Amino acid sequence: MTTHDGYDKISGIYDMFTDQATLDFYSSFATEFSEVLDIGAGTGRIALSIARKGTRVIAVEPSPAMAREFRAKLDREPALKNLITLIEAGAGSFGAGRIVPAAFMAGSFDHLLTNEERLRALSNIANHLEPGGRLVFEIWPGLMTDNPEIWAGETKVGDTTYKRKVGRRVLPDGTVELELVYDVFRGDEVIERIEQHSRVGISDRESVHRLLSQAGFRVVHEYGDYERTPNKDGDSILLLDTIKETIKLGH
Numbered sequence: 002m003t004t005h006d007g008y009d010k011i012s013g014i015y016d017m018f019t020d021q022a023t024l025d026f027y028s029s030f031a032t033e034f035s036e037v038l039d040i041g042a043g044t045g046r047i048a049l050s051i052a053r054k055g056t057r058v059i060a061v062e063p064s065p066a067m068a069r070e071f072r073a074k075l076d077r078e079p080a081l082k083n084l085i086t087l088i089e090a091g092a093g094s095f096g097a098g099r100i101v102p103a104a105f106m107a108g109s110f111d112h113l114l115t116n117e118e119r120l121r122a123l124s125n126i127a128n129h130l131e132p133g134g135r136l137v138f139e140i141w142p143g144l145m146t147d148n149p150e151i152w153a154g155e156t157k158v159g160d161t162t163y164k165r166k167v168g169r170r171v172l173p174d175g176t177v178e179l180e181l182v183y184d185v186f187r188g189d190e191v192i193e194r195i196e197q198h199s200r201v202g203i204s205d206r207e208s209v210h211r212l213l214s215q216a217g218f219r220v221v222h223e224y225g226d227y228e229r230t231p232n233k234d235g236d237s238i239l240l241l242d243t244i245k246e247t248i249k250l251g252h
Contacts, residue, residue: 019046026227026240027107030137032056034103038129040092040122040138041109045071045085052084059101063091092122100131106138111145111201114176116212119204123216127245134245136218144169144237145177145203162186176200206239218243 024047031037031051039048042060044067052058062068068089075082088095092106092113104126113119126136150168157163166182179201185193210220220243222229225236232239 020227022227023047023107024050026229027051027105027137028054030105030135030242031058031103034101034135036101036103038097038101038104038126040095040104040106040126041112042071042087043067043108045074045087047107048085049074049078049081052081055084057084057086059086059088059097061088061090061092061095061097063089065089093118093125095125097129100129101134102131103135103137104130105136108139110138110140111204112199114200114202116208119202119209120212120215123212123218127217130245132245132247136243136245137241139238139240140204140206140209141238142203142205145171145201147171150180150182160187171203172200176202209239209241213241213243217246219246 027047028050031039031047032054034056036057036059037051039051039058039060042048042058042062043064045060048058048060048071060071062071068087071087075085075087086097088097090096092109110119110122113122123136130136146169148167148169150166153165153167155162155164162185164184164186166180166184168180168182170178170180172178177200179199181197183195184191185195206223213220220241222240222242223232224230224240224242225232225238227240229240
């Protein structure tokens with residue numbers, strides 16, 4: 002058995018465990034528009050789905066390994082290359098050179114560790130949106146706690162089975178260490194273990210509302226799941242549907 006660490010190995014199996022409800026939610030949102038920003042695009046699963054329906058996508062992804070996997074997928078679907086622009090950069094630093102009507106961050110906002118990073122990212126996104134432009138993203142306030150490794154899905158490809166475990170540990174600095182462990186089985190034997198360790202930030206509703214206001218956004222809807230059920234206290238997820246104001250609030 003071999004053990005690996007980081008996105009260089011995880012990028013090739015990342016999509017095996019992507020939730021269909023997440024894909025459906027963001028695809029439905031994005032295809033209302035002619036062009037969107039996909040911030041933290043990963044391997045391009047959502048961006049490609051959107052582009053297949055005719056919407057242009059500016060995809061922003063900071064991980065070289067994930068971006069390589071994204072480009073490999075594009076090479077297999079060359080007809081989509083005219084619809085997708087891939088920028089290797091972070092949410093707070095990318096520059097697309099134009100403004101668009103909508104943006105989304107699917108699972109990437111919590112990777113911004115501090116309020117300074119979050120405000121920088123939100124302000125940069127606002128600068129790339131038309132007045133009245135939309136921004137949708139989620140946070141996970143109900144999951145940012147200590148949690149031992151638990152099984153979180155499995156999938157089979159031919160005679161190979163991939164099983165995933167997820168664990169979280171709150172660190173002294175107030176961030177959370179997220180551990181993803183992928184065990185690769187052939188029969189009953191584990192032939193490979195792939196580990197990814199990352200840090201995510203802890204966000205709450207009040208602080209995110211304040212940051213959105215400072216960046217020039219107004220919240221128009223809050224959901225508690227990807228079926229657009231209104232959010233209520235105790236929900237693990239908070240999905241925020243926001244609109245860019247013409248004048249920044251609080252200024």
